[in-house]
Amino acid sequence: MKNLFILIAIIFIFNGCIFNNQLTEEDCKKQGKIYKEKEVLNLRTGKKEIRAECI
Numbered sequence: 001m002k003n004l005f006i007l008i009a010i011i012f013i014f015n016g017c018i019f020n021n022q023l024t025e026e027d028c029k030k031q032g033k034i035y036k037e038k039e040v041l042n043l044r045t046g047k048k049e050i051r052a053e054c055i
Helices: 002-015 024-033
Strands: 035-041 050-054
Touching: 024 035, 024 050
Parallel strands: none
Antiparallel strands: 035 050
């Protein structure tokens, strides 16, 4: 029973890493918002990344 609980907990924790939740321009248009990409600095790696958001 304890092993089953640990397995379910691990699956629940890593569930967010499995699915791709990136915004697309079509998703923003469906919501009636404006799609915008901006370049931001990732403080962990020190490299610039492009992030998308609906405004």
